[in-house]
Amino acid sequence: MLQDQAPNSAGHKPSVCVLGAGIVGVSCALELQRQGYRVTLLDRSEAVIETSYGNAGVLATSSVLPMNNARLWKSLLPMLTGKSPSLRYQTGYLLRNCGWMVRFMTHANEASDSYRITALSALVRKSIELHQQWLTQADSQQRLRATGWLKLYRTPESFNAAAYERRMLQDAGVDMQILSTEELQQLEPGLQQTYHRATWVRDAASVDNPAQVTLAYRQLFIAAGGQFRVADIRNVRQTSQGFELATASTELSCEKLVVALGPWSNDLLSALNCKLPMAYERGYHQHFSSTAEQPLSRPVHDVDGSYVLTPMEQGYRLTSGVELKERDAPASPVQLEAIIPSARQAFPLGQPLDQPWLGRRPTLPDALPAIGEVKECPGLWLATGHHHIGFSTGPATGQLVAQLMSGQDTDIAPQAFSPNRFS
C-alpha cells in the first residue's frame, strides 16, 4: 500500500490525487496546492514524454477556431479524397467512430464557432498570463518567446480560403497583421520560399521546450511540498471515503480525484462508468539541424505545406497534421515524410536529429475540453480533452479546477467546459 493520505479533518481541505503529469495535470496540481489542498500528482512516467513533450510549443491565441468549424464542410471532401498531408485517416477507424464523427460535424457552423471561440479564447488568454507568471517563478522566463507566430500562404487561393478564420479571430480580438511577401521577408529573412501572404499573430507566444516547461512547473509544485509519484494506475474504485487507486503492486486512496490523463483518460473513466466521447487526432514530429544563417525567430505554420516548424532547444521541430487512427495503432509517419520536402523548400533543414515521435490529441465532439466535477460521480473531477491546444490552455484549466473545487468565483466561465454536457 502506498502511503495513505490522512483522512480529512475539520479545517483541512481534502486530499486530492491528480492523475497525469502532463501540462494539464501539473497545472491542476499546482493550483490545487495553492488553494491549500493536499495534493499527490501521479504519472506512470518520470520524464515528460507524451503529448506535453512533443507539441509545437505555440501558445496560440489564434488556434481557438476548432477544426470542425463552418469552413470544414467546404474542405472536407477534398481533404478526404485528396492527397493533402494535412489529414490522413484509416477508413475502419472512421466507420467505427461514425457516431463521434456525426457529432463532431454538427458543431461545424458559425453560431457554434462563435460560442467555442469565446470559451477557448478566455482559457488561452488566462493561460498565457499564468505561463508568464509561473515561468518567472520557476526562473525559466527565457523559455518564453513573445514573438507571436506566422501563418504562411503560398497562393492567393489558400490565403483567400482563410478569410473566414481571419474574420472570426478578428471579432475575438486576436491581434493579427497581414504581411506582404516583402514584409514577411524582412520579419523572417531565413525563409527561402516565396509566400503570397502571411498572417502574423502578434499576441501569440511560444516556448523552446514544452517538456522542460512542464517539468519546471512540476518542480514548483514539489518545492512547495507537493508529492509526485511514478505510478502506473491500472484501476480505480469509488468508496464511501473517496477513491481507491490500484497499480500492479499497491493501492492508494484519496478523497477527491482529478483525471488529467489526456488521451488515456477513458482507460480509467470506464471503470467509473464515466467514459467521454473521445477520438484521437494523432500527430508526429521530428527534429532537424539547420544550416540557416538567419534562424527562425518564431514558429511558422505553412498552410499549403501542411506543417508547423518551431525553433526548439533540440533543433527545428517539424510537426505534422492530423492522422485519424486507433490511439494505439503502430506509428506510420508517412505524413511526416510527405511534409519534409515542403519544409526544406521553405527553410534550409539539415539532417534529422532523432526518430519520428508520435503523439495523440484527445478530442471531444465539440472540440472543447472537459473541465469540472462529474455529476454522477461526486468527487471525480475531469481535466482532459484539450486536442490541439492543451499547451495553450493547461494553466487556466488547472486554475479553473482549483477555483471550482474550492467553491470560489472563477476567472473563466466554466459552463462551456462542463463534463456533464455529454450525459
Ligand SMILES: Cc1cc2nc3c(=O)[nH]c(=O)nc-3n(C[C@H](O)[C@H](O)[C@H](O)COP(=O)(O)OP(=O)(O)OC[C@H]3O[C@@H](n4cnc5c(N)ncnc54)[C@H](O)[C@@H]3O)c2cc1C
Ligand atoms: C503534434 C502535436 C502538436 C501540438 N502542438 C501544440 C501547440 O503548438 N500548442 C498547444 O497548445 N498544443 C499543442 N498540441 C496539443 C498539446 O500537446 C496537448 O493538448 C497537451 O499536451 C495535453 O496535455 P495533457 O496533460 O492533457 O496530456 P499528456 O501530456 O498526454 O499527459 C497525460 C499523462 O498521463 C500519463 N498517463 C497515461 N496513462 C497513465 C496511467 N494509467 N497511470 C499514470 N499515468 C498515466 C502519461 O504518461 C502522460 O504523462 C499538440 C499536440 C500534438 C500531438
